[in-house]
Every structure is written in C-alpha cells, then in structure tokens.
Amino acid sequence: MGKNxxxxxxxxxxxxxxxxxxxxxxxIMRLSDADLSVPFGYLQNGDQFLNYxxxxxxxxxxxxxxxxxxxxxxxLDLQDLPFVEAFHFFMIKLMSLWGLDFARAIxxxxxxxxxxxxxxxxxVLRQFHISxxxxxxxxxxxxxxxxxxxxxxxxxxxxxxxxxxxxVMVILWIYLGEVKMARRKEDSTKGDKxxxxxxxxxxxxxxxxxxxxxxxxxxxxxxxxxxxxxxAFYRKAKEALLTAVLLVGVIMMGLLMNYFPTIKYxxxxxxxPIASVRTPNESEMYGLKIAQLLLPITGHRWxxxxxxxxxxxxxxxxxxxxxxxxxxxxGGLGFLFLIVLLFVRSSNFIFGNILKGLSFLTIxxxxxxxxxGFGSLFSYIISPQIRSFTRISIFIAFFALFxxxxxxxxxxxxxxxxxxxxxxxxGLCLFVLGFGLWDQTSPRxxxxxxxxxxxxxSDVHFxxxxxxxxxxxxxxxxxxxxxxxxxxxxxLNRMLIYHPFRGYLHSERLRWTYGSxxxxxxxxxxxxxxxxxxxxxxQDLRDVGFKGIYVDRFGYPDSGKGIESQLFEILGSGPLVSxxxxxxxxxxx
Numbered sequence: 001m002g003k004n005x006x007x008x009x010x011x012x013x014x015x016x017x018x019x020x021x022x023x024x025x026x027x028i029m030r031l032s033d034a035d036l037s038v039p040f041g042y043l044q045n046g047d048q049f050l051n052y053x054x055x056x057x058x059x060x061x062x063x064x065x066x067x068x069x070x071x072x073x074x075x076l077d078l079q080d081l082p083f084v085e086a087f088h089f090f091m092i093k094l095m096s097l098w099g100l101d102f103a104r105a106i107x108x109x110x111x112x113x114x115x116x117x118x119x120x121x122x123x124v125l126r127q128f129h130i131s132x133x134x135x136x137x138x139x140x141x142x143x144x145x146x147x148x149x150x151x152x153x154x155x156x157x158x159x160x161x162x163x164x165x166x167x168v169m170v171i172l173w174i175y176l177g178e179v180k181m182a183r184r185k186e187d188s189t190k191g192d193k194x195x196x197x198x199x200x201x202x203x204x205x206x207x208x209x210x211x212x213x214x215x216x217x218x219x220x221x222x223x224x225x226x227x228x229x230x231x232a233f234y235r236k237a238k239e240a241l242l243t244a245v246l247l248v249g250v251i252m253m254g255l256l257m258n259y260f261p262t263i264k265y266x267x268x269x270x271x272x273p274i275a276s277v278r279t280p281n282e283s284e285m286y287g288l289k290i291a292q293l294l295l296p297i298t299g300h301r302w303x304x305x306x307x308x309x310x311x312x313x314x315x316x317x318x319x320x321x322x323x324x325x326x327x328x329x330x331g332g333l334g335f336l337f338l339i340v341l342l343f344v345r346s347s348n349f350i351f352g353n354i355l356k357g358l359s360f361l362t363i364x365x366x367x368x369x370x371x372x373g374f375g376s377l378f379s380y381i382i383s384p385q386i387r388s389f390t391r392i393s394i395f396i397a398f399f400a401l402f403x404x405x406x407x408x409x410x411x412x413x414x415x416x417x418x419x420x421x422x423x424x425x426x427g428l429c430l431f432v433l434g435f436g437l438w439d440q441t442s443p444r445x446x447x448x449x450x451x452x453x454x455x456x457x458s459d460v461h462f463x464x465x466x467x468x469x470x471x472x473x474x475x476x477x478x479x480x481x482x483x484x485x486x487x488x489x490x491x492l493n494r495m496l497i498y499h500p501f502r503g504y505l506h507s508e509r510l511r512w513t514y515g516s517x518x519x520x521x522x523x524x525x526x527x528x529x530x531x532x533x534x535x536x537x538x539q540d541l542r543d544v545g546f547k548g549i550y551v552d553r554f555g556y557p558d559s560g561k562g563i564e565s566q567l568f569e570i571l572g573s574g575p576l577v578s579x580x581x582x583x584x585x586x587x588x589x
Contacts, residue, residue, distance in 0.1 A: 014119065017132075049498035049499055058093055065078045065261060070513075071515040074516065077517060078517075080272045080275035081262070086211040110159060113160045117148070120166055124168065125138055133426065137404070141331065141433065145440060146297045146328070147397065150323070150324035161216065167217075170224065175240070180195040219365070221248045224244045224251075231244075276485070278385050283376045283387050286388040286389065290370065291312065293327050293335060295309050298323055330439065342360075365399070369392035369396075408428065463507040474548065475513070475544070477529075477550065480492060483523070499554075500552065503550060549586045550583065551563060552583055
C-alpha cells in the first residue's frame, strides 16, 4: 500500500499532522471558551434535537428500538424508521463506558470527526505516492471544509465523513485495475498479492460504509459502478466491472442488515405508510448546485465575498442545504481543473491516470447530483428515499483537493533537483494551506457558547423543578401537539421541529408524550386528545394518570396566553415557569 505508511518511521508524521489538526480546530472554534457540557448546536435551526434524542436513547437503552420515556402513554417504537447508522450507534454506546451524558457525548463525537477525517484523508493520499507536505495540505483542507461545520449537530452523522476518502481509494483502485476478484495459484508476483489484499480491504471498507449510513454508501456504490464501467471499457481492465458489482453487492448486503429490524417490524405490525414519507420532487429541491460549489462560503471573512454570497442566497431559488457545499477557492480551482482535464490528453502528465480518473468521477458525481440530473431520474423511476443529492458534494470536494495535492506533488517532482525551486515548493504548500483555511472557514463557525449555556441551563433547571413537584415516573402531557417524526413544517410558530424533546433530554425520571410514531396508535390517541376542549382534556389525562401539562409558549401565536388562562381557570393555580419564560407546567391534581 503506497509508501509503507504502516512502518514505524512513518508513525510520527501522522502524529504531528494530527496535533496540527487539533490546534487548527481549537483556533477555528475557539474551544478554549467552550463548555463541553452544553451542546455546540443547541440554538441551531435544524434537526439537532432529534440527534440529541438518539444520543440519549442509545446511551440509556443501548440497541433497544423501544424508548419507555417518550410517546406516552404507549411509549415509542422506532422500528418504523430504518436505522442505517449502526456504526455510529456503536460508537455512541462506547461513549457510555465513560459515563458521558448526551450533551458531552455529542460534543466529543463532533470534535472526534475532525481528526478521523484528517487521518483517513492523509492515509488515502499517501497510498497514491503523494509526499507528506502535499498530503497534509489536501487532508487538512478536506477536514476543515465548510460542510463539516455547517452540518454540526443538525446532521451529526454526516460530519463523520471519514469513510468517504476510503471509498474513493477503493473506487480509484477499481478504475486503475489494481483490484482483482481472485488470485490464481499460478499468480505469485508481489503485484498479484497486493491486488488480492486490496480486494479484501475494499470489501471491509464497503461493508463498514454501508452500516455507517445510507447517503455516503449510496453515492459510493454509484461511483464504484462508474469506476467499474470506466475500467472495463476505457482502461480495458476486464475484471473491473465484475469487481465493482461484487463491492456494490457488499454495500447492499450491509444496508439490508441495517434494514432488517424495520422489515421484520413491518411484517409483524403492518406497514406504516406515513412514518417516513419522501416524494420525488424533493430531489429537485435538495439537488446539487454548481454555483454553490464555486461561490464563497456564507459569512466569508472578506466582506465583498460575503456580500456576493448573501446576494445569491437572497435572490436565487432553492437555497437550502446546498449552501453548505462550497469548495472554497482552492477546492474550486481543483474542481475546475478536473472539468477542463476531461477535454485534455493527460497521458504526459505526472499522475495522469489518477487525475483522469478523478476527472471522470467528478463529472459523474456532478451529473448524478445536480438539479434535474440523473439522481432526479432515480428518485422518480426507482425510489424517492434519497432526496438530498447535494450531499454528493463531499465526494466532489475530495476529488478536487486530491487533484490539488497531486498537482503540488507533480511540482515537487519536477523541481526536486533544484534547491531554490524546492524552497518555492515549500512556500507554495504553506501558502495554499494557509490561504485555503482562511478562505473556507468563518467566525460563524464559533458556536454562541454563552447563549447556548443560558438557554440550556434554563431548560435543565426547569426540568429538575418539575421532577421535584411530581412523583417519580410521572407522565407529562405536552402542548402544542407536534407530529413525530418530520412534521410538514419545520416551525410551529416559533417552536422548531423536535424541540418538544427538551423535556426528555433534561429529565431522568419523567415520561413525556412527545415522540409517538405518526401513523401508529399512540400518535392517533395523542392527536385526538390534544384536539379536545380543556375540560375534556383534563378529565382524560386524569383518567390515564398524567400529573402535569407542559406548554411551550413558542408553539402558540399568542405565546400561550389563551390556553394558559383556560388551564388556570379550571385548575385554580398558576404554572411553574422556566427561567427564560418560555416553558410552563401546570400540575394536575
């Protein structure tokens, strides 16, 4: 594998690069000001509270698909949702050995993804004979992409894209004909043995990527097939296509293993057609946009670039998650180089075969992920379950920065006999790294630590106050009613999606109504009960055994004044109120 990076002499460059990665991370996020007991993304506008729920659920319940503390009075069965992140859940469960709560666990997890992405990227670049300094440049720029920071707590599992470089390595091996289906007895050369070992390693990577998550493994499978076709017909590597089909089969097997609990649950309990609804048109809404790849990041450090991006985001249609796909100037140049390379003969280039492969892969990913591209056809013809095709940008980013590392290495090779030119090479590498980090990071990547802590502590104190006023294991009814999962709108007035999980997250001995799976009995009961008049509602809750009504004022256009006055009139006592005046609880006698 490349330059024998597994030898001890190459151990220390990895350690040194890792330390540099950590130092850069501390500087960008100002971690010296951080409180790791408060989630970095507590005030984000996204799905972060769903991920907080998953972290706490796994920490407390392990691999169980049933959560007895939400979805009352029935509890929540999660099997309707296909869990394809077994790898991540395993890592979360390991964190329980250190006694971390959900907040510390998710913060540590997010921070851990940076060194893991760096090490995976560095390892892969080294396998293709790129020397240390260009490999450091490419790996660090890939690690600190805007995508990594913007995903944050809202898409925590997608920040862990350390499998992407490894999948790309497998893809290039297939394209270059370096992987064979089997080694015959008469094949005893070192190259044949290496090919066989690479096949074994590729199978392992494909399986792990499948249990890591659906999006990256799906895009990886597509690009593996592309590499197999290119290898078989463009490079005349006959076994490439068969190898590609084998590895795609491995990915499908891993995904099927993840889906099996859901398949069994649906067989036993019947299909729930509204649990996770996707429509083909969503692939158009969340498609990749070339403009977003090449434009500066939102909140750029240089004001003209920042204004340019704000102007685009304000006036262009369908600006959403694709805003996070910016490659930065360095990555953008690598991307444009690979596009131009499609039309240039590269046989005389150093690393010409690899660059040509990256060029083919880039255009393939672009055609698949772009708005109205082949991904949209896949959604309409085969399945709409994949909708955010813009996430293939993380593959394009690695292709682009891989190309930059190769170009730097080619420059080193051409000038290595001239000490003056070598000095220029070192300066160029340092400039590209420094400029790239400046260009693709932003002060906005620093979480609002103080505001996060203020809101977080208000929620903690309020839930502890509730626990002190009701018996252990009391059931608390939550208003307003919100569908779980994936309501039709991300906001209910000022209450964000999944915010009702606040109660569960900050209590240890209470049970909450939010979290009933839509389409199942618990959700039907909760929806019907919430729609009743206040006197009927209270009577039903007393009959079932509820001890309190929790109201999120942000969920009402009048900030809850109407429902609070009705509850006060009937119950005869005022509510408990959170420090930030947002949450209230009426005790049911």
